[in-house]
Amino acid sequence: MKRLLHRIGYSHRLEEKNRYAYMIAAIGCVQLILFLFFYAALENSEGLLVQTLVMLALYLSAFVFFKFKCFLCGKIVINMVMSLQVMLLVWVWFPRDVFFSMYFFIVPPISFIVFDVNKPAEKRSLIGVNVAVTAMIILTGIVEPMNLIELSPVYASTLRLMSITMTFLVEVMVFFLYASSLAKTHKELRFLANTDVLTNVANRRVLFDQGAYLYDLCCKYDSPFTLMIIDIDYFKSINDNFGHPAGDKVLQEMTQLISENIRIEDLLCRYGGEEFAILFKNVDENQKAYIRTIKDKITEHWFDGGNEQKVKITFSAGVVSCRGAYAGFDDMVLRADQLLYEAKEAGRDRIILDSGEVLL
Numbered sequence: 456m457k458r459l460l461h462r463i464g465y466s467h468r469l470e471e472k473n474r475y476a477y478m479i480a481a482i483g484c485v486q487l488i489l490f491l492f493f494y495a496a497l498e499n500s501e502g503l504l505v506q507t508l509v510m511l512a513l514y515l516s517a518f519v520f521f522k523f524k525c526f527l528c529g530k531i532v533i534n535m536v537m538s539l540q541v542m543l544l545v546w547v548w549f550p551r552d553v554f555f556s557m558y559f560f561i562v563p564p565i566s567f568i569v570f571d572v573n574k575p576a577e578k579r580s581l582i583g584v585n586v587a588v589t590a591m592i593i594l595t596g597i598v599e600p601m602n603l604i605e606l607s608p609v610y611a612s613t614l615r616l617m618s619i620t621m622t623f624l625v626e627v628m629v630f631f632l633y634a635s636s637l638a639k640t641h642k643e644l645r646f647l648a649n650t651d652v653l654t655n656v657a658n659r660r661v662l663f664d665q666g667a668y669l670y671d672l673c674c675k676y677d678s679p680f681t682l683m684i685i686d687i688d689y690f691k692s693i694n695d696n697f698g699h700p701a702g703d704k705v706l707q708e709m710t711q712l713i714s715e716n717i718r719i720e721d722l723l724c725r726y727g728g729e730e731f732a733i734l735f736k737n738v739d740e741n742q743k744a745y746i747r748t749i750k751d752k753i754t755e756h757w758f759d760g761g762n763e764q765k766v767k768i769t770f771s772a773g774v775v776s777c778r779g780a781y782a783g784f785d786d787m788v789l790r791a792d793q794l795l796y797e798a799k800e801a802g803r804d805r806i807i808l809d810s811g812e813v814l815l
Contacts, residue, residue, distance in 0.1 A: 464522040471639075472577075473526050475632055476569040480517045480533050482628075486621065487511045487540075493617075497604055503548050510540045527576055530569045534584045538562050542591055550602050553614040556595045557622045562588045564629040568636075651725040653703055654710040662724040662732050666784035669734060673777040681735040681742060682784075684791040685713075685772045688803040690729035693766060701761040702729075705768065708758050716748050732791075738776065746774065746806060747814060754804075771798035775809040 460466075465477050491507055494500045513536045520529030541558040549555055563585050570581040606614065651658045657665075672678040687693075687709070694702040706729065713723050713731065722734040733749075735742060750770075757765040773794025781787045794807040801807075806814040 462522075463518045464524070470571070471636060472569055472571045473521070476517075476526060476530050476533065477521060478632075479565055479569055480514055480521070480529070482625070483514045483533065483537060484511060487514065493613075497606070497610065500604060503604065506543060507540075510536055527574075527580060530577070531580055531584070533569065534562060534566050535587075537565070538584070538588055538591060545595055545600060546598055547601050548604050549606070549614065550600055550611075551595075553606070553611055554618040555614070556592070557618050559588055559592045559595070561622055561625045561629075564626065564633070568629055568632055654707055654725050656710055656714070657722060657724040659724065659726055661722070662726065662734070663784065663788075665722055665734055666787070669736065670777060670781075670784040670787070679738050679777055681738045681774060681776045682787050682791050683733045683735065683746065683772055683774045683806075684726060684788070684795050685731045685733070685770050686795055686799070687729040688769045688771055688799075690768075693760070693768070697760040697762075697764065697766065701759070701766075704761070705758045705766070708756070709753060709768075712752050712756060713749055716752050717745065742776075743814070746772075750806060750814065769804035771795055771803045772806040773798060773809075774806060778809075 463477075465474070467474070469477075487507055487510055491504065491511075494503050494507060497503070513532060517529040517532045517536075520526070520532065538559070541555060541562075544555040544558075545551070566581050566584045566588075570577040570584075572578045572581060649657060649661045666682065669678070669680045673680060687705070690702065690705075693705055706725075709731070710723065710725070713733065717723060717733060717735075720736045722736070724732045724734075726732040735745065750772075754767070754769055756767070758768055760766040773791040773796075775781070775787050775791045775794065777787065781790065790809060794809060798805045798807045798813075801813075804815070808814070
């Protein structure tokens with residue numbers, strides 16, 4: 456199966472809309488093959504069989520377009536063949552009471568699934584297909600069918616059931632794909648809104664959201680937590696001496712070092728520039744040991760400066776714990792920033808706690 460999919464150009468690396476186009480074309484082919492067996496049992500259905508085979512060939516031609524990356528042409532083929540097939544069934548072959556006209560209502564949602572409205576050519580094609588289908592739906596109530604095939608009550612009932620069932624199943628599939636696409640887009644937007652693109656850790660927005668939440672828990676249930684704001688010492692000199700790519704690499708390595716030395720329940724955020732913030736949740740008597748471990752790991756680490764050069768860095772930090780003295784999380788952030796500034800003024804490479812203790 457994988458080899459066949461590769462031959463027709465299908466890949467999970469394709470754009471989502473193009474993958475859906477492959478799926479719709481495959482479903483259309485299967486549907487026509489099933490109807491071929493049914494039509495073969497009807498009398499005077501030779502013309503209908505030929506028509507269905509032609510439509511099947513046109514569906515298969517869409518895969519040729521897809522193979523050579525002509526996705527717009529393939530999508531137009533799918534939608535127009537689908538519409539043409541339904542039009543001939545409704546106006547030429549069968550009476551209205553078999554409900555083949557219901558298939559017209561499948562085309563618009565399918566076109567929304569396969570056409571990308573962000574691409575002008577596909578957007579115009581989407582509008583054109585839906586205008587054509589709307590006109591066909593209107594004409595269906597005006598034009599009398601030729602009714603070239605007479606059906607027994609059993610066959611008519613079977614066709615009605617097939618029409619209703621297939622329409623329902625296709626509609627469910629289309630809306631499922633649409634819902635899946637929306638869910639994926641929503642997930643990606645949430646990730647982009649809450650994640651720092653360089654370091655792939657939480658950003659400033661998450662810090663303040665989580666900090667406010669933890670502050671409320673601390674006030675209500677006496678659930679302690681600690682905020683630590685870190686600033687890399689002389690980071691500008693790294694960018695000046697080694698280049699900005701090296702500076703980015705240092706930030707990424709530092710993120711990895713901190714992540715490896717905090718607990719799962721703790722939260723690391725990029726506060727801005729060369730600053731990071733850590734929320735230590737449910738802190739205990741080992742809090743100073745956690746902070747000391749982070750400092751030692753970063754101080755001892757040789758960071759990549761590019762061109763096979765290595766560089767060592769230090770950082771300054773301010774640490775505050777949730778206490779009644781703070782009016783809110785914003786007040787805690789302000790105090791941590793003040794302590795960080797004091798650490799830099801005192802000579803850098805040190806951590807100052809709100810208790811007044813200094814860790815060197």
